[in-house]
Amino acid sequence: MRDAMRLSPDAMACLMPMHVWVCPKGLIRRVGPTLQKLRPAAPLAGRRFLDVFELRRPRGVHTLDDFVGPDGARLQLAFRSAPCTALKGLIIGLGEGEGALINLSFGISVVEAVATYGLTVGDFAATDLTVEMLYLVEAKSAVMEESKKLNQRLQGARIAAEEQAFTDTLTGLKNRRAMDHVLARLVDERRAFSLMHLDLDFFKDVNDNLGHAAGDHVLQHVARILVEETRDTDTVARAGGDEFVLIFRDLVDMSRLKGIALRIIRRLEQPILFNGEPCRVSASIGTAVSTQYPAAEAAQILHDADMALYASKRAGRARATFAGEALRRGSDAAGNGDAPLH
Amino acid sequence: MHGLINRSIQCFVQDTYGAELWADVAADAGLRAEGFEALLIYDDALTEAVLTSVSRHLKKSREVVLEDLGTFLVSHANLEPLRRLLRFGGENFMEFLHSLDDLADRARLAVPDLDLPDMEIVDEGPSTFRLLCRWHFAGSGHVMLGILRAMADDYGALVLLEYLGEAAGRAEVQVELLDCRFAEGRSFKLAMPAG
Incomplete structure (x- = not known):
């Protein structure tokens, strides 16, 4: 392949900090630094991919051999061991005898994952919108909090106004x-x-x-x-x-x-x-x-x-x-x- | 002026100088003691009236009041959510400075009618920057002076700040970054603190 491009491990780590390179036998050859950070106890490299991850979709797949093509397929997976964080991924076949590359991300579980694993800005690729999303989640929470307070004040004022409207102000009796x-x-x-x-x-x-x-x-x-x-x-x-x-x-x-x-x-x-x-x-x-x-x-x-x-x-x-x-x-x-x- | 900004001025007065001073200021400005609602919009003249009153009561110039406000926004415990939102700007003070270019847009993502100053960071040398602030309200440079000073502390960076002036709705502040990792700084985790 004349257009093929070689990327150093460092470049891969920087571009896709949650990638997994799987060899044809289904063993993990290398993972990005953020993915490794999620399982700090032991290196992921050398373990069987499907021992570490449970493949939730597509269903009924017991080997990665089905994904050898260059077209890519979407995966939904989760860690088999706790915390069983759900992940989404994209698998690309690297060609005959080369294995496959899987790039993972948290999807919607990101807010929880960031807290569970104590992730920082540096754990995400510069192009990843995760940090912007977290920012929005927090900004929206802060605004919702203000909105809630405003509603409570309005509710209190409404009740007070209603009570007044049903009360004779001189005697305190009903009107x-x-x-x-x-x-x-x-x-x-x-x-x-x-x-x-x-x-x-x-x-x-x-x-x-x-x-x-x-x-x-x-x-x-x-x-x-x-x-x-x-x-x-x-x-x-x-x-x-x-x-x-x-x-x-x-x-x-x-x-x-x-x-x-x-x-x-x-x-x-x-x-x-x-x-x-x-x-x-x-x-x-x-x-x-x-x-x-x-x-x-x-x-x-x-x-x-x-x-x-x-x-x-x-x-x-x-x-x-x-x-x-x-x-x-x-x-x-x-x-x-x-x-x-x- | 957006209620969030007005409300932050109110919190600054209440939390720093007490509810009594705020009651006086509110009365001066013709506001009820409850003050501003964070999600409503107010006339700029009302914000100006509040600032004038605060400045008179504290016997501090408008500039100093605005700078103190900026410091308060970042450093007071009651406004921790705001500090966190600013810290999302970057991993170090240099990144934070460059994130100011997008701050107004970022804020608008969360609160579409919030009109923060439009800011631009111009690199003047490897460690010298000029911050340009355009706003409909005079004094944005002084608020930013306070914010930058407090954020530098937050990141543990050593900076020299100089207010250069304001003309035609554009304020300028010079920032010299002497040491990005001068001190430990305060911690920032991406995950929102519980509770």
Whole structure:
């Protein structure tokens, strides 16, 4: 072959630091320095190639004699002894009686291999893109880390914003939006529940006489009482101004509800001190119970609780009325509504 | 200016001088105390405002602040990933110097909108080099002065550095490499440290 070229072992080591030169009998004649570095215990030269490496593809090959041609064939192999690093390779027949040259590389296992064997830049050919790849892997990891942090911060901000959007900032209670959500879910789930609509009585007097700061103080105090008088599973919302909505999950016993309503009114009527001045308010309550409807609808229940509240107001305030009672009272002008508390 | 660069200035101030100084600087520049997001892009004027404030608080010139920033980027433990990425440039300081030609492109492979200074190393003698930095922001030469000094230490090389000046968006730094293997240097393994 006139075009044939001779390469010194040093040149081969430099160009292909992971090559294997196999003689016709299948014995390793020489290996590149990086490949030898992967098996530091003993020289690879002199051992049978297929004893050192397991040929994974092509399958069913037990001798290298099949690869004698100059066209080259792709190989997938792995070390037989631990660590059984996977390698990819290209085998080229060197001609009759000359054996074959196999050039190996790590393929995708390179990131792990570099760590396993403590490889350095000098272990790779200058043309090999392994180092660039490792660089990219690290750069991408660093950027992903930043991206993850950004996402976590955004997630935190989103949760905070959502909480704010469902919370009444003055009292810390749920707001009207949150209340609508809770109500819609209970209706969807066809759960038994009761909805109490509470409106403060004489609150305007507090605002007018003692100022808005006193009004705010009263609202916060009321919120605290409402939370204390309800269970964790109930929902207490400030629906706006001096209106509150309480939703009692799984509680439809009218006498218990009545008891809760009256207890709340009694507690709200205790004078609330603001800068030493007593603020006096009371509350009117209207309650609707979901089990009184064949198919409860949010708007209907809210409306009926509202009507019952209105009936309480009309009947002289500081009292609690049920939606059914309000209707009955509407049809019966002489009806005996709830007894006033005082 | 890319958030990664802004963020590195913020880390420099926080890690070197404390969160309080950063809070003052952020307030001066009209930033929230949380500061910059690493993956967003900011107006150059904001970066300038931060630098002006840092320089005023520390009573150091803008040039010195930028050079300290460069040193910090390579030598502070919190920025070890960055040092490693720079060390991928080559096995010794000479190779590292020549890798600066590709640094901006390398960085863009990982973060496409990251605009690092375009750099070119001109060989002026067997051991004398001139680094040319072109950037949209004044002062790249001073940052590189800090980075080169710290990287020379990292490689264990002995160098003489001289800032030559900046004109028309091009800064120049002279590098004289006296000894490539003067000291042990810090270790660098290709494999990423665990954790």
